[in-house]
Amino acid sequence: MRFKNKVVIVTGSSRGIGKATATLFAKEGAKLVVVADINDKESEKTVESIKKAGGDAFYAKCDVSKEEQVKQMVEQTIKKFGKIDILVNNAGIVFDVPFEERTVEQWKRTLEVNLIGVFLCAKYVAPHMKKSGGKIVNVSSTNGIDSFSPSSMDYDSSKAGIIILTRDLAKELAPKI
Numbered sequence: 001m002r003f004k005n006k007v008v009i010v011t012g013s014s015r016g017i018g019k020a021t022a023t024l025f026a027k028e029g030a031k032l033v034v035v036a037d038i039n040d041k042e043s044e045k046t047v048e049s050i051k052k053a054g055g056d057a058f059y060a061k062c063d064v065s066k067e068e069q070v071k072q073m074v075e076q077t078i079k080k081f082g083k084i085d086i087l088v089n090n091a092g093i094v095f096d097v098p099f100e101e102r103t104v105e106q107w108k109r110t111l112e113v114n115l116i117g118v119f120l121c122a123k124y125v126a127p128h129m130k131k132s133g134g135k136i137v138n139v140s141s142t143n144g145i146d147s148f149s150p151s152s153m154d155y156d157s158s159k160a161g162i163i164i165l166t167r168d169l170a171k172e173l174a175p176k177i
């Protein structure tokens with residue numbers, strides 16, 4: 001029970017790595033896992049499976065690239081449980097498209113979700129974590145370190161950005177977070 005009584009937000013946890021992360025937090029004793037995602041149906045299923053496993057969870061519909069929605073998701077969590085101990089910035093998107101077909105819209109959307117979304121979630125949880133301490137985990141990728149798949153160059157750039165953003169945040173938010 002490594003996370004007993006912790007309040008945890010996992011973005012993008014309706015499926016995949018986020019769902020597995022959220023479920024594991026619950027199994028390790030987290031008091032509450034917030035499923036912050038945009039997929040209503042799958043997010044409700046994640047909440048159900050966490051509850052079945054003996055944990056508690058709620059779905060906060062939140063597009064991490066939208067400042068007002070992030071603000072509301074954080075406020076909702078504080079209202080319910082009075083604190084946030086851990087934020088996992090996991091939500092991410094990728095468009096695998098050849099260079100010639102790649103559009104500015106795809107670039108913008110990828111950066112908005114993958115990079116600005118991480119900043120926004122950190123920005124709104126930080127004031128709460130600063131009081132009693134907390135942890136922020138940002139999910140990058142090996143694609144942010146080297147070129148494995150040029151057809152996802154905007155994704156790769158966003159993941160490289162997450163690495164330096166994480167280092168800057170670590171300095172900015174130390175020592176409490």
Ligand SMILES: NC(=O)c1ccc[n+]([C@@H]2O[C@H](COP(=O)([O-])OP(=O)(O)OC[C@H]3O[C@@H](n4cnc5c(N)ncnc54)[C@H](O)[C@@H]3O)[C@@H](O)[C@H]2O)c1
Nearest residue numbers: 012013014015016017018037038039063064090091092141
């Ligand atoms: N799968 C891999 O092999 C791999 C490798 C390295 C890194 N990652 C990273 O791990 C994370 C999860 O990957 P995955 O494979 O589980 O992805 P996935 O596509 O299975 O799940 C992504 C989740 O994010 C949610 N999401 C998408 N846009 C969102 C938004 N704007 N706001 C909130 N939620 C949103 C989706 O609904 C979904 O639940 C991503 O950041 C990804 O870049 C994945």
